[in-house]
Amino acid sequence: MLDSLKGKRIYSILNSKCPICHEGDFYVSKNAYDLKNFGKNHTRCSVCDHKFEKETGFFYGAMYVSYALGIALSVALFVATFVLFPETRYYVYIAEILIGLIVFFPLNYRLSRIIWMNLFNHYEANHIKHQHAK
Numbered sequence: 001m002l003d004s005l006k007g008k009r010i011y012s013i014l015n016s017k018c019p020i021c022h023e024g025d026f027y028v029s030k031n032a033y034d035l036k037n038f039g040k041n042h043t044r045c046s047v048c049d050h051k052f053e054k055e056t057g058f059f060y061g062a063m064y065v066s067y068a069l070g071i072a073l074s075v076a077l078f079v080a081t082f083v084l085f086p087e088t089r090y091y092v093y094i095a096e097i098l099i100g101l102i103v104f105f106p107l108n109y110r111l112s113r114i115i116w117m118n119l120f121n122h123y124e125a126n127h128i129k130h131q132h133a134k
């Protein structure tokens with residue numbers, strides 16, 4: 001998908017690919033709604049051997065990204081409802097935002113981790129296998 005974007009961070013993010021080589025998969029399951037496995041990721045890239053969790057607790061930082069995505073989703077839901085159904089009562093907003101956050105949780109979780117990883121890594125076109133092995 002989106003082959004013309006290869007080499008850009010958005011390619012790695014949208015395809016859940018390794019941020020270094022853009023070829024190896026980051027997540028074990030391709031389906032965000034495979035609820036048993038959606039959050040499981042490989043420890044190393046199968047193509048370039050990049051270690052995804054560069055230090056212990058690295059992915060705790062993804063909570064900041066997750067928070068931003070959650071706020072963006074909540075605002076989008078609020079604005080869409082406000083525009084389409086201006087007479088909506090306040091508790092409907094609260095309910096729809098809570099339901100939206102729950103329904104999109106697996107996507108949010110996966111996106112926030114891969115975005116966080118892409119903040120600290122970039123594409124290396126001439127990656128060599130085992131270059132990152134330590």
Ligand SMILES: [Zn+2]
Pocket residue numbers: 018019020021022023024045046047048049050
């Ligand atoms: Zn890789």
